[in-house]
Amino acid sequence: MDGNSRRAQFLRGAKAGIPIVMGFFPVAISYAIIARQAGMNTAQIGLMSLSVFAGASQIMAAGMWQQGAGILAIIVATFLLNLRHVIMSTCVFERMEASGRAPRLIAAYWVTDESFAVFTTGTRREDLTVWFFLGLGLITYLAWLVGSVLGALLSNFLPELLSASLGVALYALFIALLIPGLQGNGRLFALALLTAVCNSLLGLVMAASWALILSTLLCAFLGVFFVDLGEEAEHEQ
Amino acid sequence: MSNKTALLLFLGMTLVTYIPRMLPVLLLGRFQLGRRTEKFLRLIPYTAMSALVFPGVFSVDPARPWIGLAGVLVSALLSLKKCPAVLCVLAGVATVFWLLLI
DSSP states (O other): OOTTSHHHHHHHHHHHTHHHHHHHHHHHHHHHHHHHHTTOOHHHHHHHHHHTOOHHHHHHHHHHHHTTOOHHHHHHHHHHHHTHHHHHHHHHHHHSOOOOHHHHHHHHHTOOHHHHHHHHSSOOGGGOSHHHHHHHHHHHHHHHHHHHHHHHHHTTTSOHHHHHHHTTHHHHHHHHHHHHHHTTOHHHHHHHHHHHHHHHHHHHHSOHHHHHHHHHHHHHHHHHHHOOOHHHHHTOO | OOHHHHHHHHHHHHHHHHHHHHHHHHHTTSSOOOHHHHHHHHHHHHHHHHHHHTTGGGGSSTTOTHHHHHHHHHHHHHHHTTOOHHHHHHHHHHHHHHHHHO
16 A cells, blocks of 8 residues: 555544544543533434534533523634634644645544644644544544543443543643654743743633633744744745 | 524534634635744644643642643653653543542
8 A cells, every 4th residue: 555645644644643532532521421411411412522523612512501591602602712723723724735625624624622733743744634634533523422422321430530530631632742842942942831821811811712812822923033943844835 | 402402502503613613724825825924823833732731731620730730741751752642641641540549
């Protein structure tokens, strides 16, 4: 088999998604528990994951519904929470090798914080293709679906200690992806620290979803003036 | 939740989630990006990921914010040692499990 056929890229993408799969299970289970408390049945819990595919929004929606919010309010809140995906999707598709529009429109459905993180850090140049991203997206989508349904069925039996410790999984994943890129670049490390502080401070005065968007954009803008991404990245295009 | 309400809600949420994800597919390539814009886009993964971790990681156990931090520190150390991401995640989870236990 050709080492860089579409199929090979797809399979490498799926393999790169395995750490995300492990991170998604605990989040899917927490979502299922909250959705169950909000009065959703197993089919509804699964259908929401199948159609929406956005962890934080689904958890927020279930929470808002339980507190008596109307569906319009939930939809508006979801939109605000997911505006950040414009940024992430832009980064993903800007890096991706040119390809047909149809596969990219499918790939767009699977852009999450996590697939963005894996795709934009450390993916080899020959893997920056839509086929790699489709493999990555599909495996994470399946994990989210399976995790939600399993969570809905098993939520009453999972030991609390285990689900509490699994809560760190996604953070550990983001850090594991972030650190290698910062290694040997002090200014980039400083920029990451600055963003962490900036996001924490902004979070005190506004909703967390706005703080995330604002600190991500503001700090990347500042970084343009003082961070050096190195020869290779500068001359890549 | 009635099935009709659920379907309406899911339809609306799907639309407002998909639109931000697909807009760049339609818009990118229509205009040439400048060098500065490109650098800005390349920096976003670093700032976004840092913002995704902090301050959220402190609420893994809200009563003891250092527990989540210890978990990601272990993950960071292993990632510096070139461990695969799966191992880093597992080690982070194991650290938090152990800290919650004691």
